Amino acid sequence: PAAGGGAAAAEAAGLVAVMSPMVGTFYTSANPDSPPFISVGAAVGPDTTVCLIEAMKVFNEIKAECAGTIERVLVESGTAVEFGQKLFLVRPA
Numbered sequence: 716p717a718a719g720g721g722a723a724a725a726e727a728a729g730l731v732a733v734m735s736p737m738v739g740t741f742y743t744s745a746n747p748d749s750p751p752f753i754s755v756g757a758a759v760g761p762d763t764t765v766c767l768i769e770a771m772k773v774f775n776e777i778k779a780e781c782a783g784t785i786e787r788v789l790v791e792s793g794t795a796v797e798f799g800q801k802l803f804l805v806r807p808a
Contacts (some may be wrong), residue, residue: 731781733803734794739770743792757785765803768796782808
């Protein structure tokens with residue numbers, strides 16, 4: 716099955732998607748030598764930085780915008796993402 720189908724089933728199970736607010740390149744950490752901002756099982760709040768998206772040579776911090784626990788990371792670091800693409804699935808607190 717397609718990866719998107721799994722995300723849809725997870726959302727039906729009460730998970731909330733963190734979406735990309737822009738087109739750009741997705742990064743899980745500030746640089747290749749840094750640990751990721753978050754990982755599966757991490758607790759996040761609305762203001763928790765979960766990733767960076769590089770757009771037009773500017774690195775934009777993306778916030779969780781909800782409180783809960785990261786259940787799934789849907790995008791690999793270094794991958795191009797689209798506006799509205801699901802990046803993470805969060806189990807609401």
